[in-house]
Amino acid sequence: MIAGGILLFSVVTFFMKGQTNPVTGKTQWVDMTVKEEIMMGLQGAPQMGAPSRDREAQAIVQQIGHRLVSSLNQHLQQRGINNPYQFDFTLLADRQTVNAFALPGGQVFLTEALYHQLDKEDQIAGVLGHEVGHVIERHGSERMAKGNLINGLVRAAGVAGGSPNGSGLASYVGNIAHMRYGRQDELESDRWGVLLMVLSRYDPHEMMAVMDVLEKSGAGGGKPEFLSSHPRPANRRQYIKEVIAQLPPGALEGSRN
Numbered sequence: 001m002i003a004g005g006i007l008l009f010s011v012v013t014f015f016m017k018g019q020t021n022p023v024t025g026k027t028q029w030v031d032m033t034v035k036e037e038i039m040m041g042l043q044g045a046p047q048m049g050a051p052s053r054d055r056e057a058q059a060i061v062q063q064i065g066h067r068l069v070s071s072l073n074q075h076l077q078q079r080g081i082n083n084p085y086q087f088d089f090t091l092l093a094d095r096q097t098v099n100a101f102a103l104p105g106g107q108v109f110l111t112e113a114l115y116h117q118l119d120k121e122d123q124i125a126g127v128l129g130h131e132v133g134h135v136i137e138r139h140g141s142e143r144m145a146k147g148n149l150i151n152g153l154v155r156a157a158g159v160a161g162g163s164p165n166g167s168g169l170a171s172y173v174g175n176i177a178h179m180r181y182g183r184q185d186e187l188e189s190d191r192w193g194v195l196l197m198v199l200s201r202y203d204p205h206e207m208m209a210v211m212d213v214l215e216k217s218g219a220g221g222g223k224p225e226f227l228s229s230h231p232r233p234a235n236r237r238q239y240i241k242e243v244i245a246q247l248p249p250g251a252l253e254g255s256r257n
């Protein structure tokens with residue numbers, strides 16, 4: 001009876017979380033408001049690791065990130081949409097883990113290990129633009145909402161088996177760096193990545209070079225964290241090519257390469 005009640009409660013609360021995404025207009029199942037996402041991201045940011053001490057590289061990452069965001073804001077404003085997120089871009093000192101990720105609410109991170117394998121600003125823009133896409137599409141928050149449902153189900157099973165078991169929201173924040181998104185989420189973010197690159201006059205073809213880097217990082221030594229949390233680059237390459245091919249004529253004029 002108790003287990004059944006908890007189970008029903010989890011399922012009911014999950015389906016009551018429908019919210020309209022303020023940027024895309026899609027209905028999504030998330031259990032945080034945008035304000036809560038932003039607050040959680042700011043609280044979680046210091047736990048993501050030490051920032052790089054390489055000031056020049058840090059400045060480059062921030063400058064590229066802000067260029068993408070200003071293009072994004074302009075693009076949205078032209079459509080009467082207000083971007084509710086304030087993005088911050090941080091280069092992490094981690095030289096071992098090839099990774100990039102974003103917390104819900106707009107805190108975006110890139111490790112030195114990945115940074116040093118990207119040899120053009122356009123490639124950095126591709127990585128950051130992809131992460132901005134995850135934030136706008138609220139993928140992290142969706143995963144977390146699903147996690148709570150799963151948690152409820154686990155808890156219900158636990159009560160039935162005599163060992164109640166639950167975990168808080170905090171543990172999810174810590175796991176976001178290792179979070180595995182669905183294939184659809186990745187492709188959506190790649191689409192944003194390409195769009196933001198084009199709007200900011202970066203060359204979206206450099207996304208292919210990013211895929212090469214990610215593939216190599218998986219083949220070589222080191223910890224290819226990005227590969228455990230993302231689908232194989234080969235699958236994304238084809239999709240990115242299609243997105244670029246669908247760009248309106250002239251979209252790439254004036255891109256810097």
Ligand SMILES: [Zn+2]
Nearest residue numbers: 181186189230
């Ligand atoms: Zn991703």
